[in-house]
Amino acid sequence: MLMLLMECHGSLFLRRERVKVKPGESALAFYTAENRSSAPITGVSTYNVAPMKAAIYFNKIQCFCFEEQTLLPGEQIDMPVFFYIDPEFETDPKMDGVNNIVLSYTFFKVKE
């Protein structure tokens, strides 16, 4: 089983979660973001997978990322990611010892 740790960066306050997943099985994970400023925040999220060598096995089925999203002041929102780890991960010797994959999101503010 893999552990998927999640982090996030940027101008939003975010929480870290952990999900254990099996390669080949689709899984749902949640980030939570909160806009603690007094103005709406609009931006786009992109992701990073670590270790980098595992990134080729990480497949997002659906996520909140890649499109502009706006959070109103004080708004707290769930940001789900529906994904799977390619089953070939299990047979790749280069993945030996990779038991944790960290999925991080960075939220880039868009200037309006």
Added chain:
Amino acid sequence: MSAGGAFGGNRGVRPVPPEKGVFPLDHLHECDLEKKDYLACLKSTGAQSEKCRMFSKKYLECRMGRNLMAKQDMSELGFSDADVVVTPSEEKHKLQSPASDSKERK
């Protein structure tokens, strides 16, 4: 594979868009209950997602029902008919007390 630069992410692998698209944010918190059930299940199973598939399925079905996700067959998303809450009576029990359902799980 150091194709970097897109979105400022220059750590090697170029970001790949999701296979089936983007979730709009659930600003009205319409699927909060389903989300909470899923997270409660994760908590009670030590974060094992395979044991909580019925709840993640319900969450996605909730999204589909409220235009927060494109409607599609659950089998296309990796779910089977086995990914349901076990029996009707257990389902009723789960709905009443979602955090206390670990008795039949190993």
